[in-house]
Amino acid sequence: MGLAQRLHRKSILPGFGLSLGITLTYGAIIIVLPLAAMFLKTASLGFDEFVRVTTSSRALSAYWITFSSAALAAVIDAVIGLLLAWVLVRYRFPGRRALDALIDLPFALPTAVAGLMLVTLFAPNGWYGGLLEPMGLQVNYTQIGIVIAMAFTSLPFVVRSVQPVLEEFEGEFEEAARSLGASNIQVFARVIWPAILPAFLTGTVLSFARSLGEFGAVVFIAGNIPGMTEIVSLLIYIRLDEYNYPAAAALASVLLVASFATLLATNGLQAWQMRYAEGSR
Amino acid sequence: MSAIAAAKKRQRSSGERVLIGAALVTAMLVLVVPLALIFAFAFREGWGTYLANVLEPNTLHAVWLTMLTALVVVPINMGFGIAVAWLVTRHRFVGRSLLLTIVELPFSVSPIVAGVTYLFLYGGQGLLGPTLIAAGFPIMFTVFAIFLVSLFVTAPYVARELIPLMQQQGTADEEAALSLGANGRQMFWFVTLPNIRWALLYGAILCNARVMGEFGAVSVVSGAIKGQTNTLPLQISLLFNDFNVTGAFAAATLLAMLAVLTIVLKALLEWGGGTAH
Numbered sequence: 001m002g003l004a005q006r007l008h009r010k011s012i013l014p015g016f017g018l019s020l021g022i023t024l025t026y027g028a029i030i031i032v033l034p035l036a037a038m039f040l041k042t043a044s045l046g047f048d049e050f051v052r053v054t055t056s057s058r059a060l061s062a063y064w065i066t067f068s069s070a071a072l073a074a075v076i077d078a079v080i081g082l083l084l085a086w087v088l089v090r091y092r093f094p095g096r097r098a099l100d101a102l103i104d105l106p107f108a109l110p111t112a113v114a115g116l117m118l119v120t121l122f123a124p125n126g127w128y129g130g131l132l133e134p135m136g137l138q139v140n141y142t143q144i145g146i147v148i149a150m151a152f153t154s155l156p157f158v159v160r161s162v163q164p165v166l167e168e169f170e171g172e173f174e175e176a177a178r179s180l181g182a183s184n185i186q187v188f189a190r191v192i193w194p195a196i197l198p199a200f201l202t203g204t205v206l207s208f209a210r211s212l213g214e215f216g217a218v219v220f221i222a223g224n225i226p227g228m229t230e231i232v233s234l235l236i237y238i239r240l241d242e243y244n245y246p247a248a249a250a251l252a253s254v255l256l257v258a259s260f261a262t263l264l265a266t267n268g269l270q271a272w273q274m275r276y277a278e279g280s281r
Numbered sequence: 282m283s284a285i286a287a288a289k290k291r292q293r294s295s296g297e298r299v300l301i302g303a304a305l306v307t308a309m310l311v312l313v314v315p316l317a318l319i320f321a322f323a324f325r326e327g328w329g330t331y332l333a334n335v336l337e338p339n340t341l342h343a344v345w346l347t348m349l350t351a352l353v354v355v356p357i358n359m360g361f362g363i364a365v366a367w368l369v370t371r372h373r374f375v376g377r378s379l380l381l382t383i384v385e386l387p388f389s390v391s392p393i394v395a396g397v398t399y400l401f402l403y404g405g406q407g408l409l410g411p412t413l414i415a416a417g418f419p420i421m422f423t424v425f426a427i428f429l430v431s432l433f434v435t436a437p438y439v440a441r442e443l444i445p446l447m448q449q450q451g452t453a454d455e456e457a458a459l460s461l462g463a464n465g466r467q468m469f470w471f472v473t474l475p476n477i478r479w480a481l482l483y484g485a486i487l488c489n490a491r492v493m494g495e496f497g498a499v500s501v502v503s504g505a506i507k508g509q510t511n512t513l514p515l516q517i518s519l520l521f522n523d524f525n526v527t528g529a530f531a532a533a534t535l536l537a538m539l540a541v542l543t544i545v546l547k548a549l550l551e552w553g554g555g556t557a558h
Contacts, residue, residue, distance in 0.1 A: 008372065008374040009372075009373040011372045011373065011452075012456060012459065013371045013456070013459070013468075014465035015371070016368070016374075019372075022360070022364035023361070023364050027383055027436075030429070031436060032383065033402060034398035034399050034402045034433065035386070036408075037401040037408040038398040038402075040401070040408060041408075080311070083307065084304050088304075093301050097548070099304070099305070100548070101545065101547070102308060102544065103308075103312075104547060105316065108539075108540035108543040108544050108547075109316075110494025110513075110514050111497070111514075112496040112518055113494070113514070113517065113536050113537055116517055116533055117315050117316075118315070120526070121314075212391065213390075213394065215496065215497035216392070216514065220521065236393050236397060237501070245404075245406055249401060252398075255393075256390060256391075259389045262389070263389040
């Protein structure tokens with residue numbers, strides 16, 4: 001067998017060369033080349049300068065604000081998402097289909113619109129801010145605002161991850177548990193929860209990853225005070241504005257590597273979910 | 282309502298009622314009220330002001346540029362999505378999963394970082410920028426930069442919808458067409474394309490929503506020059522920073538209506554059973 005045959009098992013369907021050519025050319029020009037350019041720029045910085053830029057106190061507080069806000073947002077989305085997925089799959093009620101469609105609104109709504117909407121909603125005289133302000137809770141220009149913006153824009157991830165798994169969940173396991181005398185809570189904790197856990201965690205990690213990089217919604221509501229409400233994406237933007245391109249490249253590389261790491265984590269979780277699905281059959 | 286459904290409704294346990302109530306209240310507070318606020322604020326000074334805000338020349342230009350970007354980007358990424366899906370579902374080759382990982386990369390690149398990568402490719406201090414500028418093709422801070430970065434952020438959208446469907450459909454229809462004497466082009470137009478049309482449309486709708494709404498990546502590469510390289514999301518930010526809140530909301534209603542249209546079309550396609558979802 002020649003090398004070509006070993007690399008490509010011949011299919012009787014045509015178009016291998018054409019589709020491979022389009023995919024490789026486009027992928028190289030649109031996806032790979034820009035990423036390579038950024039890493040080259042970062043590499044030109046030299047190791048010491050890279051460490052200095054990426055561990056400055058302003059950068060460190062930006063990492064902390066971004067990561068802690070994204071983690072809190074992911075937890076909020078996990079709780080709301082599980083509730084919404086559960087109700088959408090297990091119960092029939094008027095307006096269920098409308099609710100199901102509405103879940104995708106945060107994905108469909110541009111982030112700048114979400115930001116404008118949230119900052120107005122939580123303004124001291126706004127619809128929600130007017131109620132929270134007397135209680136001494138300020139949302140705009142605080143970290144709470146960042147968490148709310150992140151939680152809103154990544155709300156659908158947990159719902160859309162858990163929903164299909166709950167739908168395909170075999171009723172017979174549940175019936176078996178019930179016939180053996182298990183209570184509702186026992187059925188959920190011992191039978192349903194282990195089955196949806198991998199999908200639930202996948203959704204939560206996706207939500208965290210999206211929140212790490214969220215920019216549009218956050219800049220409207222955060223107030224962008226250095227060391228207080230300045231997220232990594234914004235610090236990169238500010239460095240660009242100051243024409244400090246090497247610093248922007250270094251910080252962007254850190255954010256990119258963090259996103260890749262969470263992506264790897266989701267891939268691992270999805271593999272676990274697959275194994276669980278296979279194993280339960 | 283059927284007798285069984287009615288009986289089931291009566292049997293609803295208190296726990297069930299609490300959970301449904303909690304879900305509806307949450308959705309109301311988190312999704313419905315915020316969406317209503319956009320329209321309430323856009324129209325708070327009346328129809329006349331709303332129309333004047335929407336028809337303001339810079340906003341109108343932003344609308345045009347946003348639509349132009351979608352018209353350029355969506356068809357190209359539909360073509361790319363079809364090529365990728367055809368390649369990975371109809372052929373076996375070494376490096377297939379690496380290729381899929383690369384195609385999905387833009388999903389994990391945050392918007393600002395996406396913009397930064399293009400800046401370091403085509404910017405004045407970038408990899409290709411100086412050569413292109415010397416040759417008289419400055420890409421950065423022009424509409425082409427907006428097109429390119431939008432192509433990047435939405436590159437995987439169509440492929441992601443097509444791959445699971447084409448995997449599930451298998452190759453039997455296409456093999457039958459070929460064995461009946463169709464050539465490659467006929468097989469594609471008369472067999473493949475009709476089979477994938479709903480998933481293709483679905484991917485295109487999601488791609489379109491993202492292109493029209495992209496903010497972070499576009500804000501890095503466009504330069505946000507009023508009346509030239511300002512897309513609608515950038516125009517909203519600009520109006521808001523100029524303290525023209527009603528104007529910002531008027532522009533925002535256009536994108537909010539696009540979002541509502543997107544989720545309605547998405548829901549219709551899903552209920553129609555046209556996609557693998």
